[in-house]
Amino acid sequence: MFEWTIEYLPAENYLLLKSKGSMDVPSANAMVKALAEAAEKYGCLHHLIDHREMTFAFDMMDFYERPTVNAKLGISRSFRTAMVFSQLTAETAFMENVFRNRNYNVRHFDNMDEAIRWLQQK
DSSP: OOEEEEETTTTTTEEEEEEEEEEEHHHHHHHHHHHHHHHHHHHHHEEEEEEEEEEOOHHHHHHHHHHHHHHTTTOOOOOOEEOOOOSSOHHHHHHHOOOOTTTTTTEEOOOOOHHHHHHHOO
């Protein structure tokens, strides 16, 4: 089972998405669509994604296709997104490279404080 919450933190000016469980492609699509809708609702371009309690149920092609799929779901290249995982792996590195190679402002972290510092840089 996969679940998530999205909260707007106006003092910090970012959306905080927390997820847990096993994320497959359909659940990722629903989560990404909800994030894009929240970004539009709050006019918020900065996103802190806490995936420390989540595992991927993706194959490598799913990782490769994420930027295209996410764009169709409303994710903009103007977003600044810090994603935090319990540990950085070859899969998270591959996904970060795929997004960055397609001009998305995304960084992956295994430390929440570092992710917040990067997200709030001017």
